[in-house]
Amino acid sequence: MSDPVSSGDWSLRVALTSVCDDALRVLPEGPARDGVLQVRSTLAEPLRVAVSGSVSSGKSTLVNALLGQRIAAVDQGECTQLVTWFCYDHY
Numbered sequence: 001m002s003d004p005v006s007s008g009d010w011s012l013r014v015a016l017t018s019v020c021d022d023a024l025r026v027l028p029e030g031p032a033r034d035g036v037l038q039v040r041s042t043l044a045e046p047l048r049v050a051v052s053g054s055v056s057s058g059k060s061t062l063v064n065a066l067l068g069q070r071i072a073a074v075d076q077g078e079c080t081q082l083v084t085w086f087c088y089d090h091y
């Protein structure tokens, strides 16, 4: 399976990974290096976006707009009553 970080599909990820790799070449063992390693491993994971807000503030509308799909139910009154995870993959 190809590594999404190095596949070139996400230029920001690629750029940030490159910055991490540059830092890892010069950082000695220690908390700073550990922090960079942690950030780099996070870059290889799917992007997660949390949307929170008061009832009927437009959270589901925003999720649908971000994904370009009507995946979250929208209503004028209270609608989404549970914390909901939506997964999206463009690969």
Ligand SMILES: Nc1nc2c(ncn2[C@@H]2O[C@H](COP(=O)(O)OP(=O)(O)OP(=O)(O)O)[C@@H](O)[C@H]2O)c(=O)[nH]1
Pocket (backbone or CB within 6 Å): 053, 054, 055, 056, 057, 058, 059, 060, 061, 062, 073, 074, 075, 076, 077, 078, 079, 080, 081
């Ligand atoms: N005027 C206006 N209405 C909006 C906007 N965004 C959402 N709405 C409307 O606000 C209402 C509630 O939108 P939802 O997206 O269901 O809100 P929500 O925060 O997910 O609601 P809950 O899941 O019930 O907490 C719907 O009637 C939407 O059409 C906006 O930017 N402007």
Ligand SMILES: [Mg+2]
Pocket (backbone or CB within 6 Å): 059, 060, 061, 072, 073, 074, 079, 080
């Ligand atoms: Mg909702």
